[in-house]
Amino acid sequence: xxxxxxxxxxxELIQAAKGGDGGAFAELLRTEYPPAFRVxxxxxxxxxxxxxxxxxxxxxxxxxxxxxxxGSSLRPWFLAIVANQCRRVGAxxxxxxxxxxxxxxxxxxxxxxxxxxxxxxxxxxxxDERLIVVLRYYLDMPFEEIATTLGITTKAARTRVxxxxxxxxxxxxxxxxxx
Amino acid sequence: xxxxLLFPRVHEALDIDLPAGGxxxxxxxxxxxxxxxxRPRVLPETWSRTGFRVVAGIALVAVAATxxxxxxAKHSALNNPVPEGPRTSISAxxxxxxxxxxxxxxAWVTQCDIGWHTGCGTDAAKAxxxxxxxxxxxxxxxxxxxxxxxDAEMRAQLRQSLDGERALVHAAQAxxxxxxxxxxxxxxxxxxxxxxxxxxxxxSRQVDAPTYRAxxxxxxxxxxxxxxxxxxxxxxxxxxLNNLELPCYDLFGQVAVQFTNFEASLVQAAAPDSLAxxxxxxxxxxxxxxxxxxxWRVAVAGHDQTGVDAGIGQLKASILKIDHDVDNILQxxxx
Numbered sequence: 001x002x003x004x005x006x007x008x009x010x011x012e013l014i015q016a017a018k019g020g021d022g023g024a025f026a027e028l029l030r031t032e033y034p035p036a037f038r039v040x041x042x043x044x045x046x047x048x049x050x051x052x053x054x055x056x057x058x059x060x061x062x063x064x065x066x067x068x069x070x071g072s073s074l075r076p077w078f079l080a081i082v083a084n085q086c087r088r089v090g091a092x093x094x095x096x097x098x099x100x101x102x103x104x105x106x107x108x109x110x111x112x113x114x115x116x117x118x119x120x121x122x123x124x125x126x127x128d129e130r131l132i133v134v135l136r137y138y139l140d141m142p143f144e145e146i147a148t149t150l151g152i153t154t155k156a157a158r159t160r161v162x163x164x165x166x167x168x169x170x171x172x173x174x175x176x177x178x179x
Numbered sequence: 180x181x182x183x184l185l186f187p188r189v190h191e192a193l194d195i196d197l198p199a200g201g202x203x204x205x206x207x208x209x210x211x212x213x214x215x216x217x218r219p220r221v222l223p224e225t226w227s228r229t230g231f232r233v234v235a236g237i238a239l240v241a242v243a244a245t246x247x248x249x250x251x252a253k254h255s256a257l258n259n260p261v262p263e264g265p266r267t268s269i270s271a272x273x274x275x276x277x278x279x280x281x282x283x284x285x286a287w288v289t290q291c292d293i294g295w296h297t298g299c300g301t302d303a304a305k306a307x308x309x310x311x312x313x314x315x316x317x318x319x320x321x322x323x324x325x326x327x328x329x330d331a332e333m334r335a336q337l338r339q340s341l342d343g344e345r346a347l348v349h350a351a352q353a354x355x356x357x358x359x360x361x362x363x364x365x366x367x368x369x370x371x372x373x374x375x376x377x378x379x380x381x382x383s384r385q386v387d388a389p390t391y392r393a394x395x396x397x398x399x400x401x402x403x404x405x406x407x408x409x410x411x412x413x414x415x416x417x418x419x420l421n422n423l424e425l426p427c428y429d430l431f432g433q434v435a436v437q438f439t440n441f442e443a444s445l446v447q448a449a450a451p452d453s454l455a456x457x458x459x460x461x462x463x464x465x466x467x468x469x470x471x472x473x474x475w476r477v478a479v480a481g482h483d484q485t486g487v488d489a490g491i492g493q494l495k496a497s498i499l500k501i502d503h504d505v506d507n508i509l510q511x512x513x514x
Contacts, residue, residue, distance in 0.1 A: 026206045033202045042193050051198050055205050062209060066374055067288050084295035118192040137189035151298050165185070 014074060017065050025062055028074050035075065035139055036082045042134030043086040043127065045119060050086075057082040076149035079135075083149075087127050121168050129164040136161050266321045273381050275320065279313035280377045286310070287370050291347070296359050300351025303344040303366070310341045310369075325383065328462040329376060329446045332469045339473050340369035364480035368473070372439055379443035386448040392509055394448050395461070398441045399505040402498060431472075431479055434494065438468050441501075454511060461504040468497040 008016070008024070016024035029036075036057065040050035061081050068077050122130050135141045135149060147157040267275075286309040291299035314337050322330040343366025350358035386394070442465050450458030471493045478486025 022209055026209045029205065029209070030202060033205065034197055037197055037201065038193070038195075041195055045193075047195060047198060051201050051204075054201075055208055058205055058209060067370075069285070069288050080295075081292075084292050087295060118188055122189075122192070133189065134193070137185050138193050140186065 010074060011071075014065070014068060017062075018068070022062070025065060029058055029078075032075055032078050036079060038138060039079055039082050039131075039134055040086050042122075042138050043083065043130055045123065053085045054082055057085040060085065073148075076145060079149050080151070083131050118168075125164060125167055128160070129167060132157070132160045133164050133168070266323050269323045269325060269383070272320060272323050272326060273383070275316055276377060276380050279316055280373060282309045283313055283373065284370075291359075291363060296351065296356060299359050299363065300348050303347035303351065303362075306366075307341065307344050307348070310337050310344065313337055314341070325385075325449050326380060326446065328459075328466050329380065329442060332442065332466050333373070333376065335470060335473055336369040336372050339476070340366045343367070361480045365477055368435070368476045371435070375439045376443045376446065379447035383447050383449055385451060388451050388453055388511070391448060391450050391454060391458075392512060394444060395505050395508050398444055399502065402437050402441060402501065431475060435472050435476075438465065438472060441465055442469065454508060457504070457508045457511065461501065461508065464497060464500045464504055468494060468501070471497060 008027075010028065013024045013028045017028060033054065036054045037050055040053040040057075041047060044050050044053060057078070061078050064081075068074065122133060125133065132146065132150070135146045136143075141149070143154050143157045143161070146161070147154045150157065150160075152160075283306070286302075286306040289298060289302035289306075291297065291302050314334060317330060317334055317337075343362050343364075346362035347359055347366060350362050442462075445458070445462055445465065471490055475487060475490030475494070477483075478490055
């Protein structure tokens, strides 16, 4: 009840989680679950595998919550763990990733075709390239946040996005994407 | 296509509803997890043959050096506990440990992980001088009598971490992923170990005999129950590295947590002078278990089944000795 009446800040929840409060950690993940699932789905293209990957990543994050630097936000740290988990999963289930699956929802035939083309194009990128495309164009992250998540400079994040878009271009006829 | 057009294209390609009840399932699974937030990491599922050979070689040399160093350090600490001049005061020792641990804890924060090698070499290179400084500080210090055993163990842990970080730098330079994974696993044991033991050192105080006996009895019970629940005696086949890295690694984690908690407890609630001799024997045997765990860690990381099996056997023998020590302590009741 205390959590409902007096919602705790992210900093307070992180401190409580570091002290072993599993409820606080679960509460932290309530807001992180949607972006984490989207990152996992964007990397794996399989909803079931994405849910499993987020769950495994959450277990890892719980075990390592003590490593989260004081004052840091949970999101970039947790998304990095999710991405890492997807890398491991992807390495062992590439055959099923390559098959792909159509996204949910009703769309026109042209839209579906275009979407499938882009999905196929994404699958041809390396894990790192796909990750940066997902962070930038699916989670709509600014370069600064991408940089924090990947532990790189903002300039490097911008360069990597440019490189990934350049790799996508011949596949989906992206012309002159300026990033 | 301009960048602003790429946003809707990617959304269109990937947008999907969140799985119904997904967060609730996650929350439910998290609640079933152990309360202690610190646990060792997961082993990689696949190992290249070349990577394994290189790493196994490094690991065997590292464990031999670490165990030898730990034994030398312990004997040195016990036989010649005061190198020069008077012992450092307990408060000065605690102050030094607090500062060195704070630096190391910051240096150990890294994005590097199993299968995720971003920044591994760079982060390891930064951690090396910090760990080395901690070791140098310990070497320069005439350890207070209360911390002689834990000090020797800490040096062994830090040496192993240092070996792992150095191997990580070399593996990163060679861009050898499996070797980076193994080096990382070797280096990481000290992170969990110090996170438990350092707070115990900082809050250490001498307790009376009944309190000490009750505490020792309690931790012996937990250790004994681990013999059953951790599968050390009943199902050692669970720790078969060829196809079951994860159970084997979980087994290591469960056992390591028990011993580390026991060690931390003996430091936090220091024995009264009347039980000092019994406590010294118990701490020596618990320290021996820590040495075995250091070797076991490297064996698991290096995919060395013989080393893993030997470690389990040695730990069983070690637990029997600890049981005997605790019996002796409990029999002092009323003496």
